[in-house]
Amino acid sequence: MLPYFPFDQQFNHKVGTVPLAENDRLIEVDEHYQVEIALKRQLLTELPTYYYQTLPGHQIAHWEVVETVLTNLARFMPNQFALRKEGNNWHWQNHLLNEETTFTFGDKTTLPVDPLDWAGRQIQEDLILLAGNEATLVSGQLCFGNGWCLDEKMGLPFWQIHTPIVPILEPMMRSAQKLMERLPVGRPVGRMNWSVKVTDQLDMTSRHTPALDQLLANHLPYLTPEAIGDYLYIRIERQTLTRLPRSGAILFGIHTYQNLLANEVIERPACADQLARVFITTPPAMLAYKGMDHFMPALFAYLKECNHS
Numbered sequence: 001m002l003p004y005f006p007f008d009q010q011f012n013h014k015v016g017t018v019p020l021a022e023n024d025r026l027i028e029v030d031e032h033y034q035v036e037i038a039l040k041r042q043l044l045t046e047l048p049t050y051y052y053q054t055l056p057g058h059q060i061a062h063w064e065v066v067e068t069v070l071t072n073l074a075r076f077m078p079n080q081f082a083l084r085k086e087g088n089n090w091h092w093q094n095h096l097l098n099e100e101t102t103f104t105f106g107d108k109t110t111l112p113v114d115p116l117d118w119a120g121r122q123i124q125e126d127l128i129l130l131a132g133n134e135a136t137l138v139s140g141q142l143c144f145g146n147g148w149c150l151d152e153k154m155g156l157p158f159w160q161i162h163t164p165i166v167p168i169l170e171p172m173m174r175s176a177q178k179l180m181e182r183l184p185v186g187r188p189v190g191r192m193n194w195s196v197k198v199t200d201q202l203d204m205t206s207r208h209t210p211a212l213d214q215l216l217a218n219h220l221p222y223l224t225p226e227a228i229g230d231y232l233y234i235r236i237e238r239q240t241l242t243r244l245p246r247s248g249a250i251l252f253g254i255h256t257y258q259n260l261l262a263n264e265v266i267e268r269p270a271c272a273d274q275l276a277r278v279f280i281t282t283p284p285a286m287l288a289y290k291g292m293d294h295f296m297p298a299l300f301a302y303l304k305e306c307n308h309s
């Protein structure tokens with residue numbers, strides 16, 4: 001079952017951010033940790049400059065990300081992770097991967113890769129850094145992106161990053177822009193995003209878009225009301241936004257979770273009803289943007305049938 005289910009009575013036109021409480025984790029580790037970290041590291045080895053990029057001049061923020069990620073893991077999962085600090089000499093133990101790293105905080109030559117890149121290799125989340133008044137994308141490690149990639153968005157401000165979305169959800173994106181400008185230090189927030197996919201492939205960065213479009217086209221004849229639940233996956237992103245205290249940059253973390261639709265329907269009572277309510281109130285342009293318009297009639301028929309049975 002998905003750990004979060006961002007579907008209720010209707011499509012949410014609001015930004016949908018909620019404050020993270022003192023005891024909420026910024027970073028989440030689940031049963032897919034080892035598999036997903038291995039996949040991430042493989043992608044970063046194969047195409048390092050596609051999955052990790054940075055503009056010059058953001059070292060302070062990178063080290064703040066290292067500090068934020070390691071402190072959070074060690075605080076919430078002390079049996080799995082440990083951080084020992086002696087001045088700037090830091091010792092990191094990752095028991096889940098059986099790895100130990102000693103480095104000098106602030107000295108990037110003591111880590112095998114850039115600090116932000118290294119921090120991202122410890123966790124399932126994608127990590128994006130936005131800096132300046134317009135929240136410009138300045139650095140990122142994005143392995144599990146949903147239909148976008150760093151090549152397309154590096155150096156763009158928040159507003160331009162969302163060019164395809166603004167005409168569809170302009171009021172939401174205006175509020176989001178304000179939130180980016182005003183997010184205070186020490187008050188991280190979280191929000192959920194959702195989509196419905198024909199595969200549970202984690203890496204859906206843009207280089208895979210033609211193949212994914214083809215996969216959907218090939219599957220369309222099989223997406224009948226009877227079978228569709230066994231073909232589609234609900235894919236959700238838990239997104240967090242944290243203002244970093246020294247650099248003032250914003251850390252945007254994205255943790256992707258997914259589950260087969262038929263399994264979610266079995267495991268979660270009222271799931272089919274809630275999905276149907278949200279999908280029917282989602283602006284058609286948004287369904288088209290999410291690539292769901294091709295199979296909506298069959299999906300509605302399936303969800304209706306689930307409600308009756």
Ligand code: HEM
Pocket residue numbers: 015017128130137147148153161162163164165169172173176179191193194195252290
């Ligand atoms: C409160 C903050 C945010 C809100 C309300 C928001 C909202 C959205 C929405 C509604 C979409 C359409 C995708 C969908 O629903 O399936 C989207 C896509 C996207 N968002 Fe955000 N977003 C936020 C923060 C961010 C941040 C910080 C980034 C940083 C890079 C980002 C990058 C993107 C990208 C790259 C896309 C895909 C755009 C494309 O297709 O070209 N978002 N966002």
